[in-house]
Amino acid sequence: MKIAILTLLTPSLGLLALSFFLPYPRASFPAYLPPGPGHPLGTDDAGYDVLSLLAHGARTTLGVGFLAGSLATFLGAGIGGSAGLWSRLEAPLMRLTDLFFAFPRLPLLILMSLYLRPDPLNAVLVLALFGWPDTARTLRPLVAGLRQAGYVRVARSLGAGGVYLLTQHVLPQAWPLVATQWILEVRFALIAGAGLAFLGLTDPTRPDWGVMLFQAFNRTETFLGPYWIWTVLPPALALASLVLGLSLVVLGRPRQLDPRLGG
Amino acid sequence: MRRVLALLGQNLALALLALALNFLLLRLAPASPFAALERDDLGTVFTAEQRARLEAHYGLDRPLWAQFLAYFGRLFQGRLGESLYFNQPVTQVIAPYLANTAILVGLGFFPALLVGLLLALLSVAFHRTPLDGGLFTTMILLKSLPPYFTAMALLLLLAVLWPLFPTTATSLPGMGFGENLRRLFLPVLAYALWEVGTIYLVARGALFSVLGSPFVAYARAKGVPESWVYLRHVLRAALPPLLARITLLLAGSLGGVFFVERVFAYPGLSTLALAAVGRFDYPLLEGVFLVSLGAVLFLNLLADLLLAFLDPRTREAA
Amino acid sequence: MPLLEVQKLSVAFPKPGGYEEVLREVSFCLEAGETLALIGESGGGKSVLIEALLRLLPRESRVSGRAFFQGRDLLSMPLREHRSLLGQKIAWIPQAATEALHPLLPVGFQLAEPLLVRGIPRREAYARLVGLFRALDLPEEALHRYPHQLSGGMRQRALVAGALATGATLVLADEPTKGVDVLRKDQTIALFQKSRVLNPGMGLLLVTHDLPFAQALAQKVVVLYAGKVVEEGKAQTFFQGPLHPYAQALLEALPERGFKPLPLGLGREGRGGCPFFPFCPEGSMPCEERDPPLFQTPKGRVRCWRYGDTGP
Secondary structure, eight states: OHHHHHHHHHHHHHHHHHTTTSOOOOSOSOTTOOSBTTBTTOBOTTSOBHHHHHHHHHHHHHHHHHHHHHHHHHHHHHHHHHHHHOHHHHHHHHHHHHHHHHSOHHHHHHHHHHHSOOOHHHHHHHHHHHHHHHHHHHHHHHHHHHHHSHHHHHHHHTTOOHHHHIIIIIHHHHHHHHHHHHHHHHHHHHHHHHHHHHHTOSOTTSOOHHHHHHHHHHOGGGGTSTTHHHHTHHHHHHHHHHHHHHHHHHHHSOTTSOOOOOO | OHHHHHHHHHHHHHHHHHHHHHHHHHHSSSSOGGGGGGGOTTOOOOOHHHHHHHHHHHTTTSOHHHHHHHHHHHHHTTOOOBOTTTOSBHHHHHHHHHHHHHHHHHHHHHHHHHHHHHHHHHHHHTTTSHHHHHHHHHHHHHHHSOHHHHHHHHHIIIIIISOSSOSOOOOOTTOOHHHHHHHHHHHHHHHHHHHHHHHHHHHHHHHHHHHTSHHHHHHHHTTOOHHHIIIIIIHHHHHHHHHHHHHHHHHHTHHHHHHHHHHHTOOSHHHHHHHHHHHTOHHHHHHHHHHHHHHHHHHHHHHHHHHHHHOHHHHHHO | OOSEEEEEEEEEEEETTEEEEEEEEEEEEEOTTOEEEEEOOTTSSHHHHHHHHTTOSOTTOEEEEEEEETTEETTTSOHHHHHHHBTTTEEEEOSOHHHHSOTTSOHHHHHHHHHHHTTOOHHHHHHHHHHHHHHTTOOGGGGGSOGGGSOHHHHHHHHHHHHHHTTOSEEEEESTTTTOOHHHHHHHHHHHHHHHHHSTTOEEEEEESOHHHHHHHOSEEEEEETTEEEEEEEHHHHHHOOSSHHHHHHHHTSGGGOOOOOOOSOOOOSSSSOTTGGGOTTOOHHHHHOOOOOEEETTEEEOOGGGSOOOO
């Protein structure tokens, strides 16, 4: 299992590292060069070297994914934890969570793409906004349960305040769940972020795995010849291996995680 | 009847919220958003006339509250403005693309529903056998892959490497019915495969929770044959909340449809949305937004109504 | 041959740290045409016994012993054979009427189901039910209603009607008078009595707390305490004067005889000695240490040291 995870995660990390050694992609080569000397992965429809696109794209894709995922986890843990800890906040906070959860995402994305400049920071914000309810919902019951736990009540009766409880009692217990959620949020952000790019709703001028796919699928010749092999497969496989790797990491963790079934 | 109105009210609230957001976003920008358009880096050029038309349409020169009223008035009349690029009323432009998307969703969803339910029933009936385990794992895998992965994989396998089907789903005039079907097949399959995983898992969970109920034991004790027990008793009890949940799923899966459409270049709403974004066609994009919002909210309402309809207990609980 | 002969039936459920024995080597006989009342406190395993006979217990439970129905062991026969008996030769009146009925199917259909499955035409099945409903003071239209539209007592009576409609030879009735008011209880008694006339071989295993109800119908009584049979005898003599102290306490708790607090709980578990000892007004030497066997007396069998020799 661990080997599988490592094998799956290495390409992404490797590409990220590579991005520091390869020049920023520029359209200075002939288009659709097959993989060969000088261009290990060939060039795309506009003459960009695929490998450097992939490497620099790793920065954007992974960056957005991890940032958005982390932000979502932070928000979700904060809101979910607060809802669990302070019963007066529970109802309004959960109502808010449900609102964000139920809000139709696609229409909102369309709207946002119209009014927001398509730069990565906005993408991070939007993705985090969609992602946090999940963590909040998962965390709240746990924290609420902890609140009732024996040792917590004892601590409270001895005068422990909210912050102390939070740091000394709740956090150590909730930490494993939060960690698992973080991985899931990152995974979700990666998929959604690449998806956004694939739909063309992000900045097409920044190298990004999703954008690579977007460009490839926008060209009719992609599938008429062998071009897809080096314009479609590399970003797709890079993304797939990363997502799968993260899924395996989550699966491998002990059962704090309720199976993510039932939608 | 009162119940229906209450449900309508809830969904209406959500709708109003989204619409208000739409309204605000445009107008809260510091300057006229269209000012930037004359010189954007994608090469689109707006004539002064077009800009004037836009501003008149949105009434940006009038006070905010007047705009608000005009906005909602406009909406209720169904006037969504004119597309800048196509120079036609937005509703006219959207209609055919909407129809296409609806066809894709319809053709894909119902088989997925039937198959998902059936497999879930099988899984539950053959619980603790390899059949259940195998199905379960397969479905989890299917579900965890983002829809564009499944779509791309299908594309590669069945259209490129082994050219059974065409790679794009665009339909040209003059194509016969059979040819059109061929083009539809892969996108529909991709969408269905993605949905079936989630439906299966939800159905399986619901069926299991019903399985432990006392009336199942009572049915068995009456000598009812096992197949009957599953079909008549277990399924029947699980169906109301299940269908409601699945309808909500459908509402949420609209995003997934967009991905499938893109992979196969299927001329549905996503194509339109993309074109509108690229060309800064505000009215058109707003139209697409409203349509997709309407669809989602309609499905939400449908889910609530289904629940009330199928479960006689909720009918009276109102 | 007895209609139902239970031999050393034991049931245990898994529990953290081992198994909890709910029934311990319970044995009794029910003859054709006879009504046997199984008496004991709630949670004492009476329903479990019925569920064991119906093979409805969870897979993890441990069941041992035999239960011969017309000579064939219910517990070891192939499942298909067992299932074919249910709803035809053996009928069940479950205890929790509310949960036993499917919330989304009409009551009439559910009650007629065992008949419909056997190919009996709808009209005839419903006709039978209508007759029984009338005898139980249930409106005919209740057949077309959903369970939640009927009161608890009505549901219970409906279940009684359903079981009797099958014409089964063995009826397992689990608290058929739960939640039923006195007037309707009398009607239920009358109905059971009538059924015995119409279906002469019918054996009725009546699990109940309702002692007057049991008295009105039973010919034989078996008392369960802590999962074991502690008394068994003819109903007539039993109700005039039970032998086991627990049974005596039960009878004394009846309103007619003045309320006396009834010792709850299953007594001492696993400590050797008679489980009733802590509550027994007459407990003495051997009771604390050794669990008595069933002793035969002229009035029936009792599991109490007072009626037998303590032995070596």
